[in-house]
Structures are given as C-alpha cells and as structure tokens.
Amino acid sequence: MRIYWKFLLLLVLIGFSFTNKYTTPLYFEIPKNWPKPKYDFKRNPLTEEGFQLGRNLFYDPILSRDNTISCQSCHLQQTGFTHVDHQLSHGIDGKIGNRNSMALINLAWNKDFMWDGGVNNLEMQPINPITNPLEMDETIEHVIAKLQASEKYRILFAKAFGDEKITSQRLLKALAQFTVMLTSSNAKYDKVMRKEESFTTQEQHGYDLFKINCASCHKEPLFSDDRFEKNGLSIDETLNDFGRIKITNKPEDYLRFKTPTLRNIQFTFPYMHDGRFKSLTEVIKHYNSLGHDKNLPKELDKPMNLSNNDRVDLVAFLVTLTDKDFLFNNRFSFPRE
Numbered sequence: 001m002r003i004y005w006k007f008l009l010l011l012v013l014i015g016f017s018f019t020n021k022y023t024t025p026l027y028f029e030i031p032k033n034w035p036k037p038k039y040d041f042k043r044n045p046l047t048e049e050g051f052q053l054g055r056n057l058f059y060d061p062i063l064s065r066d067n068t069i070s071c072q073s074c075h076l077q078q079t080g081f082t083h084v085d086h087q088l089s090h091g092i093d094g095k096i097g098n099r100n101s102m103a104l105i106n107l108a109w110n111k112d113f114m115w116d117g118g119v120n121n122l123e124m125q126p127i128n129p130i131t132n133p134l135e136m137d138e139t140i141e142h143v144i145a146k147l148q149a150s151e152k153y154r155i156l157f158a159k160a161f162g163d164e165k166i167t168s169q170r171l172l173k174a175l176a177q178f179t180v181m182l183t184s185s186n187a188k189y190d191k192v193m194r195k196e197e198s199f200t201t202q203e204q205h206g207y208d209l210f211k212i213n214c215a216s217c218h219k220e221p222l223f224s225d226d227r228f229e230k231n232g233l234s235i236d237e238t239l240n241d242f243g244r245i246k247i248t249n250k251p252e253d254y255l256r257f258k259t260p261t262l263r264n265i266q267f268t269f270p271y272m273h274d275g276r277f278k279s280l281t282e283v284i285k286h287y288n289s290l291g292h293d294k295n296l297p298k299e300l301d302k303p304m305n306l307s308n309n310d311r312v313d314l315v316a317f318l319v320t321l322t323d324k325d326f327l328f329n330n331r332f333s334f335p336r337e
Contacts, residue, residue: 023047023160026177028108031185032194034221037108039122039180044173046181049160052335054178056156057171059334062146063126064092064136071129071175072334074101078327080264081105081182087275091135098134098239100275103268105261105326108180109222115257115273116244117228123176140168147171184263184326185221192320193221199320206317209310213287214262216299223262223321230255232290232300236274243273266322280315 026046030037044050057063061070074089075081081104083089089097099115113119119128129135130143147153147166154164161170191197199207210218219225228244235241235255244253257273271277277286284306290296291303306314326332 022162023049026051026181028181029183031183031190031221034185035109038111038226039108039176044123044176044180046177047160049156050174050177051181053153053156053160054174054176055332055335056153057175058178062150063130063138063143065138065142066092068092069136071126074129074135075104077329077332078267080184080268080327082268084267084269087270089135091132092137095134095137097132098241099273100270102258102260103264104179104182105184105263106222107182109226111226112228112258116247117258118247122180123172126172126175140171144168144171182326182332184323186325187263187323188320189317190221190323200316202313202316203320204317205310206313206315207320209306209314210317213304213306213314217259218262224259227259228253228256229259230296230300231257231272232286232293232296233272233276236276239274241274262318263321264323264327266319267327280318281311284311284314 024047026048028037028041028046058071058075061067061073063070069092074083076083082101086096087100089099089101091097102113102115107113107122110122111120113122113125114128119125127140130138130140144166147157153166157166157170157174158164160174188197188199188203192199217225217227217229233255242254244256244258245251247253260268265271265280269278269280271280271283277283287300288304288306288311290300293301
C-alpha cells in the first residue's frame, strides 16, 4: 500500500500565480513507512506541464554559455543521475571542476544540497552550476533571454504557467518540479522490506553488517542522514577542499561533507566528494581501515574488522539498492516528443 499526497486543492489557492486552470495536477507518491518529505510543495504545486518543462530544461544545453553543457551532462539517468567517466565534474570548454557530482535521488527528503550544503533550497540549487565558470559559465539573465527567443519554450512556459512570460523564478520552479520527482523506491531492498522478495544468505549477512557498521549515517530507508560528516579521508592537497567549513566558518565543520544516499550506489561511481575511489570494495576497505581516531565521529572510531568475505557480502547487500525501474524510467529520460 502506498500513501498519496494530493495537491489538487492547492492549485486553486488564491494568489498562486504559478499554476493555471488548464494545468494537470501531479501527485507526489510517498512510499509506505517513509518519512514526510522536506520539500515545501505548497510553494511549488506539481503539474504535468511544469514537470515536462523542467524535464526539457534539464536536458537542454541552452542553460550553458555556449550551448554545450546541460544538467544531464553531469547527471546521467542510467547512473543514478550522476557521472561515471571521470573523478570530477567536467564543464564548459573542457574545464574540470573540483568535486564529483552528487546523485540526484530522493531530493524531496533533502534539506541541504551540494557536498558542503551551500544551498538549502532545491529551487535555488541550479543557480550554482549555471553560473559556475567551471560548469555552465552562464548568467541567469542570458539564459532567460535565450529562452524568451525560443518559440518552443514560449509554448512550454505558457502551458505550465498560463502565459508566455519567462522569468528566473519560473525557470527554477520548473527545474525543481522535475528533479523533486526523481524518487527511487523499488530496489530489491524495498521489495524485501515489503515482503515481496527475500534476501539471499549472502545479502542478508551483508545487510546485518550494514546495520552494525554503516546505518548510523546511511539511515534507512533513504540511506542518508542528510547531515555532514567526517569520513576519515585525508585532504587532497591539489584540490584543498575543506568541506562545510567554507560555508559555516565553524572549525568543527572542517572536512565535513554531506552524507550521500547509497541508493543505486552500484552505478554511481566514482565515490566520495573528490571521486577518489572507483569501486565499492575500495570504499569499504577505507572504512575498514579506520578506528581509534579522536578526530572522527564516534560512529567511525571503532574498527569494523571486516574479513574479505564480509566485504564481499556487504557489497552484495549494497547491490540490492539498485532500482532499475528508476534508472530506466522513461518519465525521467530525454524528452523526445
């Protein structure tokens, strides 16, 4: 059984210029036993027309300075909406960023975004890659001008908002309508939790190990605590990425990074904020090497002491977090109509 949040009544609230009477309301589906989303749907009621506008924008390189880089360039659907062909994100003119792109999965339950939490509103998040000189290197003003000159987008904005007016607010709301719908909740793990399937002996042992060693930060069912943690990695002296301290200026946030979701982790390599690990085995070996370090959170200060077989079983469990319905959902793919 699934729970449905219906936003139909919100669409007729007086003063909401975002929607119009010709739009088709969408229902945001919350899987059973999942927490309440953190995204404020009242401020951005979902419609099919808004979703499709956001989908087109997500895949369109028109958002970049020279029309070569789209959101999808670093966020590929089949790899959990992240990139896998290099450690760090690549942008315009072949420029290389300073972080590995994060997977775009279950964003409705996120309070903060980006590895350092520099953004706390999903609607504001696209401003960073659009204006970053190492990514899209564009201005919002010029993006709006290009969209206003496009007959295609004048039509799409009119369908979503009731008129052809194209503004930065509408642009960002539409992108959020697409990305907030990227829900992954039908992996083998979920089917086991719903008692539709069963773990193998190996997967069950891996799950038991996970609950002991990993679940304190990667909390079920989202497999993230949506917080910022130290993970025992030494600093990359080339990147000199100090983590969340850059945002808060608090000494305790030195080398703290957002806990990423582990959903679809099989396909979201490379791993960590700087993409230094290519495989899950490398990641597990790293955590297995930690312990008795006063600079680490209490969750990591005790050695895991995993055997080779334990590590294999833990990976076997992590693979059960792969949701092929999500990775190959045509609703989220490149719009071909």
